[in-house]
Every structure is written in C-alpha cells, then in structure tokens.
Amino acid sequence: MRLIKAVIRPDRLNDVLKALYRIEVKGMTVSRAHGHGGEVETVETYRGTSVKMELTEKVMLDIGVSEPYVQSTIEAIVGAARTGEVGDGKIFVIPLEKVVRIRTGEVDSAAVTPVD
Amino acid sequence: MISAPDTAWMLVSTAMVLLMTPALAFFYGGLVRSKNALSTMMMSFIAMSVAGVLWPLIGYSLAFGEGNAFIGDFSMVLARGVGLEEKGTIPHLLFFAFQGTFAIITAALVSGAVVGRMRFSAYLAFISTWSVLVYAPVTHWVWGGGWVDEALGALDFAGGAVVHVNAGAAAMMAAYVLGPRRDFGRQALIPHNVPFVLLGAGLLWFGWFGFNGGSALAADGIAVLAFVNTMLAPAATLLVWTALDLTYTRKVTAVGLATGIVVGLVSITPAAGFVSPTSALLIGALAAAPSYFALKWRARTRLDDSLDVFAAHGLGGVVGALLTGVFADASLGGTNGLLYGNPGQLLAQVLSVLAVFAYSAASTVVILKAIALVIPLRVSDRQERQGLDIVNHGEEAYSTGEGALLLLDDEVPGVFEVGAIDPDHDAPSRISA
Numbered sequence: 032m033r034l035i036k037a038v039i040r041p042d043r044l045n046d047v048l049k050a051l052y053r054i055e056v057k058g059m060t061v062s063r064a065h066g067h068g069g070e071v072e073t074v075e076t077y078r079g080t081s082v083k084m085e086l087t088e089k090v091m092l093d094i095g096v097s098e099p100y101v102q103s104t105i106e107a108i109v110g111a112a113r114t115g116e117v118g119d120g121k122i123f124v125i126p127l128e129k130v131v132r133i134r135t136g137e138v139d140s141a142a143v144t145p146v147d
Numbered sequence: 148m149i150s151a152p153d154t155a156w157m158l159v160s161t162a163m164v165l166l167m168t169p170a171l172a173f174f175y176g177g178l179v180r181s182k183n184a185l186s187t188m189m190m191s192f193i194a195m196s197v198a199g200v201l202w203p204l205i206g207y208s209l210a211f212g213e214g215n216a217f218i219g220d221f222s223m224v225l226a227r228g229v230g231l232e233e234k235g236t237i238p239h240l241l242f243f244a245f246q247g248t249f250a251i252i253t254a255a256l257v258s259g260a261v262v263g264r265m266r267f268s269a270y271l272a273f274i275s276t277w278s279v280l281v282y283a284p285v286t287h288w289v290w291g292g293g294w295v296d297e298a299l300g301a302l303d304f305a306g307g308a309v310v311h312v313n314a315g316a317a318a319m320m321a322a323y324v325l326g327p328r329r330d331f332g333r334q335a336l337i338p339h340n341v342p343f344v345l346l347g348a349g350l351l352w353f354g355w356f357g358f359n360g361g362s363a364l365a366a367d368g369i370a371v372l373a374f375v376n377t378m379l380a381p382a383a384t385l386l387v388w389t390a391l392d393l394t395y396t397r398k399v400t401a402v403g404l405a406t407g408i409v410v411g412l413v414s415i416t417p418a419a420g421f422v423s424p425t426s427a428l429l430i431g432a433l434a435a436a437p438s439y440f441a442l443k444w445r446a447r448t449r450l451d452d453s454l455d456v457f458a459a460h461g462l463g464g465v466v467g468a469l470l471t472g473v474f475a476d477a478s479l480g481g482t483n484g485l486l487y488g489n490p491g492q493l494l495a496q497v498l499s500v501l502a503v504f505a506y507s508a509a510s511t512v513v514i515l516k517a518i519a520l521v522i523p524l525r526v527s528d529r530q531e532r533q534g535l536d537i538v539n540h541g542e543e544a545y546s547t548g549e550g551a552l553l554l555l556d557d558e559v560p561g562v563f564e565v566g567a568i569d570p571d572h573d574a575p576s577r578i579s580a
Binding site: 075077078 | 335336337338396398400402403406442443444445446455
C-alpha cells in the first residue's frame with residue numbers, strides 16, 4: 032500500500048478527478064493548500080502598497096491505494112494535471128503502514144478497496 | 148410655512164445620510180485584516196449610538212444655538228424647544244435629525260485612522276468627547292451663524308470643511324498620537340474583503356445624494372443641482388483615478404476604484420449647490436491626483452493613518468473647499484468664485500480650511516492625551532496580534548464553528564474574575580488553559 036500525495040493546480044482539479052474516477056480510484060481526501068515552487072511570484076497592489084504573493088493556491092489530494100493501483104493513479108494524475116508550465120505541482124508516494132476503514136474495521140488492502 | 152414636498156425630501160435624505168454610516172463600516176471593514184473586521188465595523192456602527200445620543204443631549208445646542216461667533220449655547224440642551232415649528236420650510240425637528248446624521252458619520256470617519264490597535268473603551272471616550280468639543284463648535288462656525296459663515300463668508304455647501312477636513316485632521320493626529328500598528332511597515336497588511344469595500348463605496352455614493360441633495364434643505368432647484376453634481380464629480384474622479392492606476396501599476400484596482408469614488412464625493416461636497424455641472428466634473432477630476440499621490444506616499448511613511456482618512460477625506464475636502472472658491476457661480480444662487488471675478492472667495496476658503504484643520508488637529512491631540520491619563524489608548528501587543536475582534540468584542544467575523552464547545556452557565560468566566568478585565572490579559576472569551 033502506498034499513500035499518494037499530489038499537489039496540483041486548483042484549476043486542474045476537475046480533470047484530475049475525472050481521470051481518477053475513470054480508473055476506478057474513488058476514495059481520496061482533497062484539501063486546499065498553499066505552496067511555493069519554481070513559479071514566479073505574482074505582485075498585487077492595494078492603495079499604493081505593492082505586495083508579493085510568495086505562496087500560490089494549490090489543491091492537495093491524499094489517496095491511499097493498494098500496490099496494483101499505484102502506477103495507474105500516478106499516470107492519471109500526471110496526465111490530467113500537466114500544463115507544461117512551471118507550477119504544475121508534485122506527486123509524493125509514501126509507504127503506508129496501516130489503513131483502517133472506520134465503518135467496518137476492515138484493515139489494509141480491504142480498507143482501500145472500493146465498496147460495491 | 149412648512150412645505151410638504153420639502154419635508155418629504157428631507158425625511159428621505161436624513162435616512163439616506165444615516166445609511167452612510169453602515170456603508171462606511173463596510174468600506175472600512177473590507178480594508179482591514181479579517182481578525183479586525185468586526186472591530187473596525189463596530190467603530191462606525193457605534194457612532195450611531197454615541198454621537199446619536201450626544202446630539203440631542205448637547206451637540207445640537209452647541210452647534211445651532213444662538214451663542215457667539217465660536218460656539219452655540221445651552222438653550223436647546225436635551226432638544227428643548229426643538230419641535231414641529233418651522234425652520235426654513237421644514238419642521239425644526241427634521242432639521243435637527245438631518246444634522247444629527249452628519250455628526251454621526253463625521254465621528255465614524257475618524258475611526259479609519261485607529262483600527263487594529265485602539266482599545267474600544269478609549270475609542271468610545273474619544274468620539275464622545277470629540278463630537279461635543281470639536282464637531283459641534285466647528286458646525287457652529289460654518290452653519291450655525293458662527294464666524295466662518297458670518298465674518299469670513301466661506302462657502303461649505305454640505306460639509307467639505309465641517310465633515311471631511313474636520314475628520315481628516317482628527318484622523319491624522321489620532322494616528323500620530325496612537326502610533327502605528329505593531330506590524331505596520333513590516334508585514335503586508337492587505338484588505339481581507341475587497342467586495343465589502345466596493346459595496347461600501349456604492350452605498351456611500353447612494354447615501355451621498357441625501358447628504359448633498361438634502362443640504363439644500365428643500366426639494367428645489369438647488370437640491371437638483373447638488374444631486375446632479377454628486378452624480379458627476381465622482382464619475383470624473385474615477386476616470387482620472389483609473390488613468391493614474393493604469394500609469395503607475397498597469398492595472399485598474401478595485402480598491403483604487405472604491406477610493407476614487409469616495410474622493411470624488413468628498414471633493415464635490417462643499418461645492419455641490421454652488422457650481423455648475425461642468426465645474427463639478429472639473430472639481431472631481433482635479434481632486435483625484437492629490438489624494439492618489441498622498442495615498443502612495445503615506446504608505447511609505449511611519450504615519451499609520453490605516454485607512455487613509457486624511458488622504459481621502461482630509462485632502463479631498465481641502466481640494467473641494469478650495470475649488471469651491473474657484474468655481475462658485477453667483478448665477479446659481481451662491482457667491483462668485485475666482486473664475487467669476489471674486490478672488491476674495493478663494494482666500495476665504497483657504498482661511499476656513501486652515502481654521503478647521505488647526506482646531507480639529509490640536510483638539511484631537513489634547514482629547515487623546517487627556518483620555519490616555521485615565522485609560523490606555525491601545526490594547527497590548529499580544530492582544531493586537533490576536534486581533535481586536537476577539538479581544539474587544541469576544542467574537543469572530545468568520546468563525547467556522549468547528550471546535551466550538553458550548554459552555555454551561557457555571558463554566559463561563561465571570562466579568563469580575565481576576566484577569567477577566569485586566570488589559571494585558573488575553574481575552575476572557577478564549578479559553579486557552
């Protein structure tokens with residue numbers, strides 16, 4: 032099992048979700064995030080005060096998947112989130128020690144398998 | 148004789164001017180950080196109570212009582228003798244109410260200079276004292292038969308000097324006496340809700356039709372002139388403001404646009420019933436640059452007039468008052484200005500602005516220093532970091548409700564518990580231990 036953490040552009044979220052649903056990856060947690068990568072900072076002006084926005088709005092997906100799904104999940108995200116411009120985001124893949132489905136008490140692979 | 152149409156228009160105008168104070172709350176509230184949103188809006192709203200109660204108690208009498216050239220008298224204390232008898236063509240009581248709404252918004256305007264750091268109790272003490280000792284006498288000078296009107300002959304149609312120069316001067320000195328916010332100039336302090344700022348500016352413009360149009364005190368041609376000028380001047384200001392914004396930042400900003408509307412409204416206030424619509428366009432256009440550059444410059448100084456009351460209202464009021472002395476046209480009902488061969492009018496305008504500015508600035512310093520002897524003017528550093536919404540009001544503007552646990556009656560910390568009202572203690576409503 033792996034935890035896939037993906038940081039993507041907010042405007043790519045809908046496409047990424049569609050791509051993930053297409054490969055039957057339906058369980059995830061989505062959160063708003065702020066980050067800083069290689070992109071150029073935007074400058075905003077309020078009444079003569081200029082401010083540099085160092086942090087860019089991002090969306091973070093946390094997806095726990097069993098081994099057979101790891102590669103296809105990564106490909107789905109990369110395919111849908113890429114624009115080719117700086118700031119497309121990152122995917123982190125982390126080993127996952129244990130997963131428990133709270134409703135049933137199922138653990139590990141059983142807990143990340145979609146419910147029919 | 149009391150005129151029904153005049154009375155009807157003045158009733159509406161009075162309500163419109165009162166609406167400007169909540170409008171100002173939105174304008175100011177949007178410009179601050181979210182942790183100070185409520186406290187900033189409360190500072191405007193509470194003026195409707197404080198200045199609104201002091202007006203019948205004593206303010207009106209000091210402003211419009213016979214008195215001498217400098218101040219009214221106590222003849223109408225507690226609104227004694229203010230009834231349905233005629234004052235011009237409207238009931239005296241209505242004139243009293245209309246003028247009361249001006250006292251309220253003037254006090255509220257000053258709050259823009261002290262947001263994010265002033266103790267609420269000190270603020271209440273300040274605007275109460277200020278509206279009696281500064282607003283009332285200055286109103287007497289200009290509108291109550293005082294020396295600016297009688298001896299000097301300066302023109303101020305709807306309060307360029309009385310309201311805006313007055314509030315601007317007080318704001319500048321209040322910001323100076325209080326000192327800057329702790330993180331002013333160190334952190335980017337950016338507006339938390341620009342749509343609120345636009346909403347406030349729009350409502351202010353609407354209310355201003357009552358402010359200027361109502362200052363004719365009748366539903367007549369002068370009211371129409373003032374009304375139309377109130378429509379035109381900000382439009383011209385916006386055009387110039389937009390051009391300046393495009394030149395200096397390459398983008399037309401929404402906060403800039405909202406500010407431009409207010410500057411335009413302020414600038415036409417003293418002139419509204421005295422100048423032609425073409426002159427109104429010129430006054431509006433000419434008012435943009437001084438305020439625009441003052442805003443840019445002020446942000447680089449240590450003077451934390453946080454919401455630029457001086458740059459927008461003070462300077463806009465000065466420019467408007469001076470240009471009234473240039474563009475006033477006797478054929479429209481007032482006196483002639485410089486352009487119509489009466490340079491003396493401009494001099495009168497200069498003197499009236501200087502007098503109001505000096506009196507308001509000096510009195511503000513004295514009042515604040517006196518209050519500081521009794522209560523500290525500022526909250527503690529730690530409370531300032533927390534934000535005044537929680538510290539002064541025990542509320543948050545944008546609470547998610549997550550993690551909010553209901554306290555039962557016996558768990559609520561009492562007002563008299565040690566620390567609960569200690570100024571340097573954390574806000575009692577936040578249970579941190």
